[in-house]
Amino acid sequence: MTPSDSIPPIVLAETACFFDVDGTLAGIETRPEWVTIPGDIKQALCDLSAAAGGALALVSGRPVAELDSLSAPLRGPAAGVHGAERRDARGAFHRVALSGTIATALARELKQAIAAFDGCHVEEKGVAFALHYRQGEHYRDRILALAQDMVTRYPELVLQPGKCVVELKPAGVDKGAAIAAFMQEPPFVGRTPLFIGDDLTDEAGFKQVNALQGISIKVGPGTTVARYHLDDVSQVHRWILTLAKQQENHFIKTKNSVGEGL
Ligand SMILES: O=P(O)(O)OC[C@H]1O[C@H](O[C@H]2O[C@H](CO)[C@@H](O)[C@H](O)[C@H]2O)[C@H](O)[C@@H](O)[C@@H]1O
Secondary structure, eight states, rough: OOOSSSSOOOGGGGGGEEEETTTTTBOOOOSSGGGOOOOOHHHHHHHHHHHTTEEEEEEEEEOHHHHHHTTOOOOOOEGGGGGTEETTSSSSSSEOOOOOOHHHHHHHHHHHTTTTTTEEEEESSSSSSEEEEETTTTGGGHHHHHHHHHHHHHHTTTEEETTTTEEEEETTHHHHEEEHHHSSTTTTTEEEEEEEOSGGHHHHHHHHHTTTTTTEEEESSSSSOOOOOSHHHHHHHHHHHHHHHHHHHHHHHHHHHHHHHH
């Protein structure tokens, strides 16, 4: 489907909001540790979460602990490592584990192999590994071959390509499954899901949201199953700020009309 039309009006009290992080809430940086989310956006996310009765979750390839530090003071439901870990609205953690010593063996092998590729690095995320080549793009094919070789040898893992990265994540884990799990629990259950993301890992999330007649929004260029589109991170930020402002105005109006009736 080609993303078209403008995003429909959002009624937060009836919406389950899911946000991707890198390339959506935060601009892409050379190194993952350089990324930040602007303060006004973090505040707006807190406001939106309150207006949505807590039905707002970050759904990211990053671990939940990193999401917490990136988005503080927001700290609510979240899915990390493409859904391999999930903190539900009660604060309980759900984690996928790899068997035996696979993670340790893989980390050692990957680090040894990638040392030969100048500018490339491994990001260890417990049950997943990101092989980054943003600073060594000419090694792309060799990094992809290395990742392919590893998933052939360790079939518990599958490939997750992304922006100047290829990741090895547990089979069966994706953002669609994470969103589906949230949607079965309060306060998400019964609401219309909305998911906004920019990368290949987000397509599983869009597919899930579409299946639930929700609002899927792709950020930036690229083939997608998402139904709506925003051009870039700044447009995402403007859309979030507008939504938060509309909410605030609605709250003031409601408060005043209650006051009038007194
Ligand atoms: O699901 P997301 O929240 O979009 O996370 C996807 C991956 O994002 C990070 O890598 C990407 O962003 C980096 C910072 O801008 C960039 O340097 C890198 O090239 C991108 O691939 C993060 O490091 C990964 O762990 C996430 O899975």
